[in-house]
Amino acid sequence: MRFSKSFIPTFKEAPKDVVLKSHEYLIRAGFIQQIGSGIYNFLPLGKRVLDKIRSIVKEEMDNSGANEVALGFVTPASLWKESGRFERYGKELLRFSDRKDNVFVLGPTHEEVITELVKANVKSYKQLPLHLYQINLKFRDEMRPRFGLMRAREFIMKDGYSFHSSFEDLKREFDLMEQTYSRIFTRLGLDFRVVFADSGAIGGSGSKEFMVLAKSGEDTICVCDTCSYGANLEAATRIKIAPNTQAPQAEFAKFHTPGVKNIEALAEFFKITSFWTLKAVVKKAIFDEGKSALVYFFLRGSDTLNTTKALNAISGANALIEASEEEIKAAGLIPGFIGPFALRNLTGSPYIYFDNELQDAGNLICGANALDYHFVGVDLSTFEGIEYKDLVEVQAGDLCPMCGESNGGKLYFTRGIEVGHIFQLGTKYSSAMEATFLDEMGKAQPFIMGCYGIGVSRLLSAVIEQHHDERGMIWTSATAPFSVDIMVSNIKDSAQLAMGEKIYTALRAQGIECLLDDRAERYGVKIADFELIGLPFGIVVGKGLQKGEIEIIKRRDLSREVLKISDFVALVAEIKTLVDKCH
Amino acid sequence: MRFSKSFIPTFKEAPKDVVLKSHEYLIRAGFIQQIGSGIYNFLPLGKRVLDKIRSIVKEEMDNSGANEVALGFVTPASLWKESGRFERYGKELLRFSDRKDNVFVLGPTHEEVITELVKANVKSYKQLPLHLYQINLKFRDEMRPRFGLMRAREFIMKDGYSFHSSFEDLKREFDLMEQTYSRIFTRLGLDFRVVFADSGAIGGSGSKEFMVLAKSGEDTICVCDTCSYGANLEAATRIKIAPNTQAPQAEFAKFHTPGVKNIEALAEFFKITSFWTLKAVVKKAIFDEGKSALVYFFLRGSDTLNTTKALNAISGANALIEASEEEIKAAGLIPGFIGPFALRNLTGSPYIYFDNELQDAGNLICGANALDYHFVGVDLSTFEGIEYKDLVEVQAGDLCPMCGESNGGKLYFTRGIEVGHIFQLGTKYSSAMEATFLDEMGKAQPFIMGCYGIGVSRLLSAVIEQHHDERGMIWTSATAPFSVDIMVSNIKDSAQLAMGEKIYTALRAQGIECLLDDRAERYGVKIADFELIGLPFGIVVGKGLQKGEIEIIKRRDLSREVLKISDFVALVAEIKTLVDKCH
Known part of the structure; x- marks a missing residue:
């Protein structure tokens, strides 16, 4: 394609409020233009x-x-009502009526x-x-x-x-x-x-x-x-975390722990790592028709609850939100001192889940549901009917679940x-x-x-x-709109223009998609556009032509190579080899 | 493509309320299915x-x-307001609001x-x-x-x-x-x-x-x-109609024509062809902001007013509607007896147009704007400031405007x-x-x-x-979803199935797009689907295989030819020649 005959509006300035380089470059290089919020025209490139x-x-x-x-893109609402999504899908589902007041969605x-x-x-x-x-x-x-x-x-x-x-x-x-x-x-x-x-x-x-x-x-x-x-x-x-410190050996007992309200303080108090503590996280689950209930998650004090895993653990829940201190107190619990023992006293069928890695864990320290008291020597194997779920958020350095055991792969x-x-x-x-x-x-x-x-x-x-630098885009060979940008440095120089055309024709005959920059523009404009548009290769037909030379530029690293044109057939073959090799 | 692995739902019965054969066949052959009024899914074919x-x-x-x-398909209404079409375009322009109440159109x-x-x-x-x-x-x-x-x-x-x-x-x-x-x-x-x-x-x-x-x-x-x-x-x-009867020779005069209210009666009364009569057609033109005015069109009694040409004649008019007898009378005219003389008395700048072919016409008979009276010997060349426009609707047999003069081409x-x-x-x-x-x-x-x-x-x-018969569709070679339908008559016959596969592979290697009907269906079903779907060629691999024969059917005329498979390479070449020749 000839640049002069195509529609490739390029810009030096970045549009306003653009965060991503892809957004900036696609607009600046004339690939897309916005027509309305989140709606784009795709221009020829x-x-x-x-x-x-x-x-x-x-x-x-x-x-x-x-x-x-x-x-069909425009879809009758009736289908969406059948699946139940017409109501459930949020406002992202654009609903409207046609001239006969039938409801459709995009x-x-x-x-x-x-x-x-x-x-x-x-x-x-x-x-x-x-x-x-x-x-x-x-x-x-x-x-x-x-x-x-x-x-x-x-x-x-x-x-x-x-x-x-x-x-x-x-x-x-x-x-x-x-x-x-x-x-x-x-x-x-x-x-x-x-x-x-x-x-x-x-x-x-x-x-x-x-x-x-x-x-x-x-x-x-x-x-x-x-x-x-x-x-x-x-x-x-991840592979289940193994203890990296000695377990605190203690008979089951209630301990006075004045002012110890969080895991860090608790570990500090007993001089242990938080691995041996049991953390309770209380959330409020929202069910259909606005019903809600408090839910209780237990995991090691050294772990963090992943809220998506937590939500998935609760059958039928649509969302998890924070539970207020008042709500927790109203349930008969003491925030900061909640332990599994206290939950035994809750009425109804409370939603209680333990993390998988706690299965049959012992030597734990947990809240005693009394202000300033914790239990030590807690052994979960003595509990009955505990529901275990995967609740933890993995941490960098945890062992890979696929190869951690065999090869020590780390996440x-x-x-x-x-x-x-x-x-x-x-x-x-x-x-x-x-x-x-x-x-x-x-x-x-x-x-x-x-x-x-x-x-x-x-x-x-x-x-x-994934593929750009500070000058512009770098298309991969499979995605590039053209493989080669043939820049005629000065189109008023008839020898340059003729050579540009000759290379253009020869490469196209080889099945190589080319853009011929035949615009009445300065060389500087053409090279800047080449770097911005990001075709894999640029060929410069410029002053070197007098010495029988052209230059080929590899966009990825902007490396340049001078090619002799004395043997034109060999030149074309050389360019083709370079293009074919690139991906 | 293998029929058994693709999605080509065919039907024997035509859907309800289908008028056009293309509509019926495209649905019956599994090319499209309706999802909502005027909205279709395109199935694989x-x-x-x-x-x-x-x-x-x-x-x-x-x-x-x-x-x-x-x-962009979804388009901001603001653009349509700029052009003025947001208001002017009818209900075919589907307008709607997004979640932020911005207006868009499809x-x-x-x-x-x-x-x-x-x-x-x-x-x-x-x-x-x-x-x-x-x-x-x-x-x-x-x-x-x-x-x-x-x-x-x-x-x-x-x-x-x-x-x-x-x-x-x-x-x-x-x-x-x-x-x-x-x-x-x-x-x-x-x-x-x-x-x-x-x-x-x-x-x-x-x-x-x-x-x-x-x-x-x-x-x-x-x-x-x-x-x-x-x-x-x-x-x-068309080429201007030449008189095919003698002009009625008469001095200008007013004639009593009792009960003569239309062109036929007028021609009959004077024993002339209607060519020599002048017909007045009165319409009402609608302009912007609902303004309206009566408009008068004159043409030969033998001609018919084309309403689109009539509308185009009037600068600024948006539509033409019928004028009522009351409106015509209120303008001071006598319906059935309107002639150009009467219009001289109208106030303002009335909209009056004469057909091009009336330029300087003479020997005409027209209404005298008095009940039961007509003028004879009317000569339009005596009128001043007549506006001539192309108003007539051409008739079968009229001379072609391009070659009528030179070659006598007729429309x-x-x-x-x-x-x-x-x-x-x-x-x-x-x-x-x-x-x-x-x-x-x-x-x-x-x-x-x-x-x-x-x-x-x-x-x-x-x-x-344009291309169908009573059995189904007949795709042209450029539009056919596949060129050849290879029907294996009985897939339980392993020799038939193997030959079908062999032909399928060989033709595809020749660049011929094939559908292989390898379904566990009767031969009758396959041939009916072939006729309905309308690929250019069908190949039947059936009982003839025992004699070393297959059959090729040309969909256009359903002609059949038996082909020998003894020389397989020659067979494939023969089929390729047939397919390439077809268009």
């Missing part, structure tokens, strides 16, 4: 990147056996539409499995759209939905999708991690996220320094941008929408579903967050 | 056709030098968005011309969505917009687009006509529509039996489906939105614009309206 990403996603999805469809996701479609057309287990996907528009009315394409309201997503007659088959497809997604992100040239994600709230038996590693990422992820293990904070686990935290999410949904939607198939016994069963998403337009941002 | 059309459109648009973009077309984009980025005539296009979602809240994809609410359109510094350059691009569109529709395998279209209402200097010829078409078009001339009824012209009517529209917009939007560039003199000028649309999803219907 941005559209080309989008198409490249789209075609890689499509190719890999097709190879995996999934069938591409295009689902599709933020398409579980309802696809479930309805499959319900209407698939009757037997013989027609399963089935995986349908689309690469299509989505709209989510975000409260605070920001960071450019990273958190837009209108965006392009690849969303796929699979239907199965057994959970085993769902698991097979889920694993296949993990491989497929990994191939997609690898082909795109991204450094990413597959991480375990929380799937507690929706139920279902597992979910994984694909995280592009970048300092600017919104998500904290926990990864192993030795193996490929990764997880979101709310899904991360650490890093930041990532979520670009994909795969999910074993189970029967959540099919049950709600009465979408069933006949199994081998002729019995109606709800479809067992998986869903799989990739943030296609977000990927433009993710690539750039 | 429909998506494939859509992609094929899209890629041909893209290729030709790119070759023409246009730049592809993707514009883009039914994108003149506003593109004008804003170019206004913000293009400053100089040096950056022109510029043509930006997209292939993207549109929404129009039609009062009566119907005919499947033909008149949907949510649909895919290719919309392009060009920007120029002169009308000459706009005309060049307009002509280029006519060629580009013609190539697109030719490649798609369509029999179409380019027709002159009405552009009066928007102003601008010309517009053409691309009409796929089909009996079921919603539009009546007027075409020449000899040359390529075509036009919409409201834009059609006739046929029906078409509008699939494209190209338009010389001029400065309508750029003026309203103050989008200007600096011309060579450094003076700000509004951009001169063209716009160009193709109904991409509608094309699926158009192809089928």
